[in-house]
Amino acid sequence: MTIHSGVAGQPISHSLSPLIHGLWIEAAGLNATYEPFGPADEAGFDALIAGVRSGALRGLNVTAPFKERALALADEVSAMARACGSANLLVFNDGRLSADSTDGFGLMTALAERAPAFDPAGAPVVVLGAGGAARAAVAALRDAGAEVSVLNRTRARAEALSADLGCAVAEDHAVKDAALIVNALSVRPEIDIAALRADAVLMDMTYKPLITPFLAAGRARGLTAVDGLAMLIGQARPSFEALFGVPAPSVDVRTAVLRRLGEVA
Template sequence: MTIRAGVAGQPISHSLSPLLHGLWIEAAALDAAYEAFGPQDEAGFADLIASGRAGNLRGLNVTAPFKEQALAAADVVSPTARTCGSANLLVFEDGRLSADSTDGQGLMLALSEQAPAFDAKGASVVVLGAGGAARAAVVALKAAGAEVAVLNRTRERAETLSVELGCSVADPDAVRDAALIVNALSVRPEIDIAALRDDAVLMDMTYKPLITPFLAAGLARGLTTVDGLAMLIGQARPSFEALFGFAPPPVDVRAAALARLGETA
C-alpha cells in the first residue's frame, strides 16, 4: 500500500519539501507519495489531522501557521517540541499522533556543513528575533553548549523567551563579540557588519533569496555564512527517516532545490 505523507501550511505553493522528499522517495524506489496540503484555516488543519488518525496519512511536516496547533493536537510530544512550543513533524500510528520538532536539527546540520570550523560549545551566540524560528534556534544551540542571547526589537518578547528557555537578553552591542549570529527574522536585521568579529559566522533562516542582504554583507566582509536552504534540507532529513523508516538516500537534493529557486550557487 502506498505510504502517504506531506507538508501542511498556508501558503504552501512555495514549499520545497515535496521536491526534496520526492527525490528521496524516487531514489529509494519507495511506494510512497509526499504531497503539499494547504488548509485554509485551523478547522481545515484539524480535518487533515483527523484524516491522518483514520489511517490515510503516515505523517506530516508542518509549517506556518499550524505549528502550534500541531503540537496541541498530539498525543505524544517530544521534549524538543515541548520546549520549542511548536511542532514541524507529526507521525500517525494506530490512530495516535506523535509530535516532534526537527528545525533545531536542521540548524545544527547546516552549521556543520557550511561552517565546519564553528564549535558551539561555549560559543557566544546572538539569535535575532523572538518568534518560533528563534525559539528552535535557541533550544538547539543551548543543547549544543552555546551561550545564547536573544536580540529582538521588542525587548519584552525577548525577555519572555529568555525566561522560558533559559537564555539571556542581548543588547544591540552584543553582536560585536558574537561567534555566531542567527537571523530568525523575516527581514534584514539592522546590524553593522563592519563591527563584527573577523571570525564571526552569519546564518540566515530564510532561503529565498538564497543569499539574503544580511548574508551578502557578510560575504563582502569575508565572513563565513550559512544559508537557510542548508537548514531546510537539514530538517527534512530526520523528517524523512521518521516518516519512511530509514535515512534519505544520497541524492543531491540541494542542486535540484537551487534549480527550482532559480539560484546558481
C-alpha cells in the same frame, strides 16, 4: 502498501518539501507519496489531521500558520517541540499522534556543513528574533553548549523566551563579540557588519533569496555565511526517516532545489 504523507501550510504552493522528499523517495525506491496540502483555515487543518488519525496519511510536515496547532493536537510531544512551542512534524503510530520539531536539528546540520570550523561549545551566540524560529535556534544551540542570548526589538518577548529556555537577553552591543549570529527575523537585521568579529559566522534562517542582504554583507567582509536552504534540507532528513522508516538517501537534493529556485542553470 503505499505510504502517504505530505506537508501542510497556507500558502503551500511555494513549499520545496515535496521536491526534496520526492527525490529521496525515488532514490530509496519507496512505494510512497509526499504531497502538499493547503488547508484554508484551522478547521481545515483539523480535518486533515483527522485523516492522519484515520490512517489515510502516515504523517505530515507542518509549516506556517499551523505549527502551534499541530502541537496542540498531538498526543505526545517531544522535548524539542515543547521548547519551541510548535511542531513541524506529526507522525501517527500505534494509535498515537506524535509531535516533534526538527528545525533545530536542521540548523545544527547546516552549521556543520556550511561552517565546519564553528564549534558551538562555549561559543557566544546571538539569536535575532523571539518567534518560533528563534526558539528552535536557541534550544538547539543551547543543547550544543553555546552561550546563547536573544536580541529582539520588543524586549518583553526576548525576556519571555529567556525565561522559557534559560538563555540570556542580549543588549545591542552583544553582536560585536558573537561567534555566531542567527537571523530568525523575516526582515534584514540592523547590524553593523563592520563591527563584528573577523571570524564571525552569519546564518539566515530564510532561503528566499538564497543569499539575503544580511549574508551578502557578511560575505563582502569575508565572513562565513550559512544560508537557510542548508537548514531546510537538514530539517527534512529526520522528518523523512520518521515518515518512511528509512534514512534519507545520500543524493544531491541541494542542486535540484537551487534549480527550482532559479539559483543555478
